[in-house]
Amino acid sequence: MTRATVLDTAREAVDGIEDGSTVLVGGFGLAGMPFDLIEALIDQGAKDLTVVSNNAGNGEWGLAALLKAGRVRKVVCSFPRQSDSYVFDELYRSGRIELEVVPQGNLAERMRAAGAGIGAFYCPTAVGTPLAEGKEVREIDGRTYVLEMPIKGDVALISAHTADRMGNLVYRKTARNFGPVMATAATTVVAQVSEVVEVGTLDPEAVVTPSIYVDRVVRVEPRHLQVEGAR
């Protein structure tokens, strides 16, 4: 794979994302949400997207804005319903968006499997619940497991704190969340960061996402948004 390219604008960073793509979108609530990349994607115009993300948007920023622009056909997430998820709620209730609810750990592990070349895996989560219906079940050493399939993205849009010019990434606090997993699980991985440093600056022991996973990097001004009404 070629080295990561450091681009000047978020708009260039989302070039070539096609209609109908599966897009992995980082973030947990608004922490780690790649706002600039999503806004650039709205501008870029790709539609009929399947979005894989933990939530289905907060307020009217980031993912919620992409949903509001009518670009998303389906959301795969663990927790769509939130205090300020009114954009998604309205689309869902009026039948204009598909929803696949996935337990949060399965969401992460299914992407990890895709990134690690695992064909599928047996997982104890959701056994005996509606979310395991129709899935293959197997007993191993006396415990029941459900077969879970990988989730692979065409594109991952993630947010990290610092990148070097090779594409090595370091995150910050709980904004790390899904970023490192999504970075392994998509054909094209785009990271927005608050800072780009020269190669050799990052402590190799502290790199979380090694450059091999990252295709495009763009520096943006950090934003500090909070989920309204979080409890």
Next chain:
Amino acid sequence: MSTQEHTDRGPLDRDELAARVAQDIPDGSYVNLGIGQPTKVADHLAADSGVVLHTENGMLGMGPAAQDDEVDTDLTNAGKVPVTELPGAAYFHHADSFAMMRGGHLDVCVLGAFQVAGNGDLANWHTGAPDAIPAVGGAMDLAIGAKDVLVMMSLFAKDGSAKIVPACTYPLTGVGCVSRVYTDHGVFAVGPDGVTVLETYGLSFDELAERMDVPLQRA
């Protein structure tokens, strides 16, 4: 051991319930507190308990909610509330965070519930109502992952029916996963042996037995 009946007082209020749960969390354990009421348990853990809080969005060593200038939008709990970090904290990504649960490394989790069945089945993610938007978050992973799953809830629903039931009517979160249920009116052990009343608050054992549809055993 015998059932402790506290009939000289009313039911536990929310803080008393949180304190009661906190009392049963072993010193030094790694603990996940679910969103909502269980979060309150943290306020009642002794400062020297050595309990380390896990939050599924990627942190061990979570501190109290952030106040004023402590707020950092990169540091939140699972309910998206800004929190703080304690000495010894560690950050990790989501797949690691849930591997910690499933892999049997997390000692205790405390969850809210709509219903718990006498055999320990848990329903806490979806009412099944046609207009409800399903949202599971980490509830199913926690339910089967933590070594000990404690539930904290009010014993009676608004219509007066008990929320410890013979069989859950809401969609399940996990099968046979709950070990204890802490409620305003009593503490119950649940599991393959059925429901044992460990303590009561504001009602006697017999009064509870009258108001609940599951057979109750004395401790």
